[in-house]
Structure formats: structure tokens, C-alpha cells
Amino acid sequence: MGLDFGAVLKEWRSARRISQLDLGLSAGVSSRHISFLETGRSRPSRGMVLRLCDELDVPIAQRNRMLTAAVLSPAYAERDLSGEDMAPMRAAMAWTLARHDPYPAMAIDRHWRLVKANKTCAAIMQGFGVREGDSLIDLMTDNPVLRTALENYDEVAMHMLARLRVEAAHFGHDPVLEDAIARYEDIVGDAGKAVDGIRPAIIPAVYDFGGMRLTLFSTISQFGSAEDIALSELRIEMMFPADEETRVAREMLGAG
Structure with missing residues (x-):
């Protein structure tokens, strides 16, 4: 029917x-x-x-x-990002990601699958066993290496849950996002129900990579006025140092 x-x-x-x-x-x-x-x-x-x-x-x-x-023809196409007509958009994505080194940056789709990463992000993801096409939702919920490296895992999980709820409300009924929300609710439990005091301006992720401590926050960019389904759902997430220690460490590695 x-x-x-x-x-x-x-x-x-x-x-x-x-x-x-x-x-x-x-x-x-x-x-x-x-x-x-x-x-x-x-x-x-x-x-x-x-x-x-x-x-x-x-x-x-x-x-x-x-x-x-309504028994009417669709208005929007969903093109393959590898298509010839998508070359300018791929170039813009590649340019943005590459110029964000030595800080991590990546492109993800609506289901948080890794589409593309710059060199820094790819190296980090490789350490977690994640490659292009893999789910960052699964990374957060199922990867023991990440849980060990991410010092403030519970805090980041609460932030991720809030983001997923906003995205699910925007996209409407989406089994993938709804399943992710249920998984994160199990992780967070009652921890996110009561928050005392003023919330911080950002929720950075604090990683410990074998004694090298990195504190990163992220910004999200999207293609403006996208009339293609895949392109409208593509997000570029760029991470920045949240403290001087992280800035110096990443820039030293980038210069090496």
C-alpha cells in the first residue's frame, strides 16, 4: 500500500x-x-x-x-558524489579538508558515516580502526579503543545524544538515527537529566593518545542552497584546539 x-x-x-x-x-x-x-x-x-x-x-x-x-513526480535527485557534475563540490570539500591540517577535519553524511577525512583525521581514525564508509555512531558506542582514549567519554556521549535528537527531529522518521538515539540513551542513562549551573560555551573532546593530550572542539559546515539530496546531507566537521597545549602539539606535528 x-x-x-x-x-x-x-x-x-x-x-x-x-x-x-x-x-x-x-x-x-x-x-x-x-x-x-x-x-x-x-x-x-x-x-x-x-x-x-x-x-x-x-x-x-x-x-x-x-x-x-501526492502521486506527483519527485523534485530532487540524489547524485553520486563521484559523478562528473559533482566535481566542483568534491574539489571544494577536498580544499577545505586539506587546508585544515594539522587539525582534524572530515566529511560525514546524515547517518554519521565517514565520507572523507584530511590527513590528520585519517591518521587518528586509523588508530581506531575506522575507514571511509564506517559509522562514527558505531565508533562512539562500540569501539573500546576510543573509550580508553576519550577522557570525557560520558560528557561527549551526552552531547552526541543531544545532536542526534535535533537531527532526528529535522529529518523526520529515520530508523538509523532513532536506533542511535536509543543506544546513546542506554549509555547516558539518567546522567543528562539534571544539569546544575551554567553550561560551558563548548563541549570539547579530550583525548589521551599515549601521553599526548589533545582537547578539541568542532564546527560544522554544509553546502548552501543544495538542491541534491546527498549534497544537502553532507556535513564538514572541522576540529580546533580548545587549549594552548593542543595547538602547540598539533602545529609541531604538522611542521614535522
């Missing part, structure tokens, strides 16, 4: 906690029309589906799902 547009629309409206009235006002239609779309009494045009997706901040992969449910 195929998808029902009304059910999918209601699912996203509920996820965004928007009433039929508010959605109708923002989309320029009546709440009655929204109700008719959800019950199947009215069928949406292609323009209406995309307008509702804009108002509900639906990711582009899920926009295809909504169009298909």
Missing part, C-alpha cells in the same frame, strides 16, 4: 507542532483546506506540496516522499 499524502502532511505538521490554522496562514490557504488535504478530500498541486514543505522546513529527501505520496 502506497503512502497517503494526508497522513504524511499531518505527520510533519505534528512534528513541527504547528496547527492547521497556523500552517494555513503561513501557506496562504485556509485551515479548512489543510484539513481537507489531511483527510484526503482535496488533492494538492505540485506547487502546494512544495509550499507546505517550505513552511514545515521539510528536508529535501522527505519532500520527494511527500510528492510521491
Whole structure:
């Protein structure tokens, strides 16, 4: 049995906690029309589906799902990143990663699979037995080498859980992210429910690699105005030193 547009629309409206009235006002239609779309009494045009997706901040992969449910053709492709037409984007990714050495940087997809890493990050990942295509979610939950090296594992796990919850809310129903959330909830337990005092500006990861201590925080970049599914879900995560000891250690290694 195929998808029902009304059910999918209601699912996203509920996820965004928007009433039929508010959605109708923002989309320029009546709440009655929204109700008719959800019950199947009215069928949406292609323009209406995309307008509702804009108002509900639906990711582009899920926009295809909504169009298909409305018996309309998809609007977005999912190209292979190795394709010829993706060469400028690959070059931009490679340029960004390479110029971040001697600090770690990597590109990951929506399911936290490693797509590409710069030399520094690749060397670190190799120490954990991780290669391109592997899951960083699995790395955090199942890798004993990482657990030993990451001094503040519990704190980082709580931060990862918060990120996963935000991403799952953005992407909608996603079994991979939902399974990851359940796994991290088991790890964190009740530790993240009560936090006293003001939270720090950042949550750095503190690693001990055989006596070399590195404290790193990360920033995340994405391609702006991406109209391709894979490209819209690609993130470049760059790590920076959170203290002078880490900065000096990484720059000395980079110069060597």
C-alpha cells in the first residue's frame, strides 16, 4: 500500500507542532483546506506540496516522499558524489579538508558515516580502526579503543545524544538515527537529566593518545542552497584546539 499524502502532511505538521490554522496562514490557504488535504478530500498541486514543505522546513529527501505520496513526480535527485557534475563540490570539500591540517577535519553524511577525512583525521581514525564508509555512531558506542582514549567519554556521549535528537527531529522518521538515539540513551542513562549551573560555551573532546593530550572542539559546515539530496546531507566537521597545549602539539606535528 502506497503512502497517503494526508497522513504524511499531518505527520510533519505534528512534528513541527504547528496547527492547521497556523500552517494555513503561513501557506496562504485556509485551515479548512489543510484539513481537507489531511483527510484526503482535496488533492494538492505540485506547487502546494512544495509550499507546505517550505513552511514545515521539510528536508529535501522527505519532500520527494511527500510528492510521491501526492502521486506527483519527485523534485530532487540524489547524485553520486563521484559523478562528473559533482566535481566542483568534491574539489571544494577536498580544499577545505586539506587546508585544515594539522587539525582534524572530515566529511560525514546524515547517518554519521565517514565520507572523507584530511590527513590528520585519517591518521587518528586509523588508530581506531575506522575507514571511509564506517559509522562514527558505531565508533562512539562500540569501539573500546576510543573509550580508553576519550577522557570525557560520558560528557561527549551526552552531547552526541543531544545532536542526534535535533537531527532526528529535522529529518523526520529515520530508523538509523532513532536506533542511535536509543543506544546513546542506554549509555547516558539518567546522567543528562539534571544539569546544575551554567553550561560551558563548548563541549570539547579530550583525548589521551599515549601521553599526548589533545582537547578539541568542532564546527560544522554544509553546502548552501543544495538542491541534491546527498549534497544537502553532507556535513564538514572541522576540529580546533580548545587549549594552548593542543595547538602547540598539533602545529609541531604538522611542521614535522
